[in-house]
């Protein structure tokens with residue numbers, strides 16, 4: 001049926017694109033409360049499409065946000081949907097996770113086209129959400145539709161968990177997963193597939209088996225309630241900005257390449273095994289291109305491509321993201337902010353314990369702050385989500401690899417990512433089953449940036465990859 | 479004539495306020511090019527008023543700004559105006575400096591009233607420029623007008639230098655002063671009075687005889703041209719933000735109370751003499767109120783009120799104003815900026831050499847940057863303007879003090895300021911005559927803040943102070 005599916009996808013291409021345009025046109029920006037109705041509209045559209053394709057869909061309300069002024073906003077629903085295979089209960093169940101909310105976007109940010117009008121230019125489909133994550137979740141629906149059109153029974157049960165708050169820390173998803181995994185909708189899932197990341201390059205597909213976790217830190221130092229002028233107050237008060245600079249310098253003093261804080265550095269990462277080293281061997285990765293994409297930085301940390309990838313995927317790193325408070329615009333303003341907050345994070349890797357990282361960082365901050373003998377008040381808040389690692393030799397990954405090989409004609413690379421997708425670890429942990437990241441988009445898709453796109457090829461081949469994968473995992477499970 | 483003037487001021491009060499309203503309504507924001515026409519309109523208004531009062535006025539064009547796109551904007555003119563005393567050449571000449579441009583203001587910044595509509599509330603005249611510096615320059619004009627209305631000859635020649643780029647670094651003023659002081663309009667000036675600062679308290683007038691200078695530093699570290707995601711690049715590149723933090727920490731590491739860089743710290747300030755200590759004795763200053771105005775900071779640096787004032791006025795201080803680059807908003811964004819610029823400044827005091835300060839700071843930055851062994855590129859730019867100090871025992875100050883005593887019934891405090899008004903040092907240096915800062919507004923006027931105001935009392939009494947001062951300086955000069 002592979003070739004029939006291909007033909008059908010070619011025939012239907014313009015319909016798939018029109019539907020993606022319809023989805024992109026809905027401003028489902030979860031971080032922007034003025035777009036909350038659009039988030040609900042987007043859930044309605046998916047709900048309708050799923051039911052039209054013969055699935056059952058439930059829009060589950062998970063809670064609300066309450067603002068300081070007491071006003072409440074319902075959270076966008078999580079869609080829990082199901083398509084049954086020919087003989088339910090005898091076939092395995094694949095759970096697909098995706099999200100229908102998007103990052104904010106405005107033409108003024110530097111978009112070449114209206115971000116909420118899908119625009120095809122040179123084979124690329126530009127628009128907010130095209131690749132993150134509306135395109136991929138739509139590709140799943142059309143992969144199911146093809147079974148109907150070709151009058152095929154689904155080879156596996158397919159469940160969907162599509163949330164509308166992913167770009168806003170997946171608020172309340174945790175509770176829902178906890179509830180539904182204990183005898184609920186998610187209790188009989190055999191495999192989890194997440195389509196919400198990207199290839200490592202622009203031309204070679206991959207499957208992703210590992211992610212770094214993330215510990216975030218807000219370190220606030222407060223003197224008073226007002227922004228002061230350094231001509232009037234300079235020399236008369238202990239300045240919060242100076243304190244924050246010293247604190248950030250203390251956590252980052254080890255310099256480039258490692259973190260000098262107990263429980264945080266390379267020493268606390270799981271040692272590299274031979275099997276792991278083996279996985280890096282065939283990977284297609286052009287460090288020079290990577291350096292160029294990074295805005296032509298003068299150098300990469302790492303002696304060779306394997307080391308660069310390991311720095312990116314399996315070693316911890318500390319980044320200082322910025323300081324809230326003071327003057328951060330162009331030019332010069334002689335202000336003394338009344339408070340300043342340093343924001344930094346540590347990417348966590350297997351072997352590291354988030355709580356231990358949080359405690360160790362706080363200890364360094366507290367020690368340094370005590371040394372400063374400042375009259376000000378320091379407050380540190382932190383969060384952490386741990387790294388995630390799957391076994392890329394299990395049947396799930398083999399099925400994904402087989403599907404990609406059939407569609408693209410190459411064996412996909414088995415890769416990890418330096419970023420965090422907390423839901424991967426969460427699902428694997430709550431459901432206790434193997435989880436796979438199966439990206440459809442390319443490295444240059446620009447999720448979260450201006451001019452986000454999904455290549456038409458990746459969208460359409462993506463439908464075929466997912467169609468093929470369902471057959472492969474059914475066979476592998478037998 | 480003191481009482482006649484008082485009566486006249488009371489009679490004219492509403493006219494003075496209407497005219498201030500007319501001036502405040504003109505959005506002469508020099509930093510905002512879209513307001514450039516308003517700056518010219520403001521110059522026209524002053525020009526007209528001066529001529530109506532019998533003065534001669536010249537709107538001198540001083541140059542233009544050129545933008546990156548090649549477009550040019552004329553700089554607002556400097557008004558050089560003159561009112562002659564009864565018998566010119568036999569009477570001394572007082573030069574008044576002021577500026578008619580204002581800081582930006584928008585109701586959205588937190589103004590309780592429209593910033594460009596003068597609004598009287600509880601005896602306070604709210605509006606952008608009310609106290610900085612439109613109110614004070616208008617008070618000078620009405621002080622001259624009173625002489626006409628009372629049919630008095632002016633006791634001294636009064637010249638005005640009113641610029642429209644003060645809030646934008648007085649661009650091109652330097653050249654004009656150089657030109658006009660050498661045989662030009664400013665060549666026969668005997669005294670300089672600047673009305674562009676504020677009392678140290680809300681209720682006691684003062685005369686200001688010293689200002690700190692300012693050295694400013696931009697320290698940029700650049701890696702590449704793009705903002706990166708720490709999930710993708712964290713660990714793979716030397717991050718500019720980390721470098722900048724280490725650099726700022728190095729310049730500020732000495733902590734609160736002094737600067738640990740050669741040529742920059744307290745040791746490089748002129749030692750305190752007994753005569754100077756004497757000047758601090760009668761000064762009305764409430765440190766607790768000052769601490770409260772600073773936004774209730776937990777403590778002031780300084781054991782007593784004299785020490786706090788000295789920290790503020792006669793010792794150097796280093797402030798870090800902020801970092802350009804990275805994420806400085808609320809919440810959290812895991813960005814790695816491609817470049818980051820640390821901005822800080824040092825308030826300079828008599829005894830310190832701006833160039834030496836600039837060089838010493840650069841040396842510390844370069845040394846630390848070399849230690850970091852970063853692949854990035856550091857660029858440091860700096861400026862400096864030196865501190866200014868006058869002799870508060872000279873006739874100019876005695877005349878100012880006599881006028882304030884007559885109007886307010888108290889001997890004014892002789893004070894310094896921690897801020898910089900570069901034109902004070904510039905005028906004193908170019909013209910080689912004594913210069914005095916004669917503030918009309920109060921400590922809580924909020925120049926540069928939202929809800930800037932001038933108290934109606936200060937505005938009207940200000941007219942009388944200036945009227946009286948002209949008689950006093952004429953007598954003192956005899």
Ligand SMILES: [Zn+2]
Nearest residue numbers: 132133166196
């Ligand atoms: Zn996503």
Ligand SMILES: [Zn+2]
Nearest residue numbers: 132167447448
């Ligand atoms: Zn996203």
Ligand SMILES: [Zn+2]
Nearest residue numbers: 610611644674
């Ligand atoms: Zn001013």
Ligand SMILES: [Zn+2]
Nearest residue numbers: 610645925926
């Ligand atoms: Zn000003």
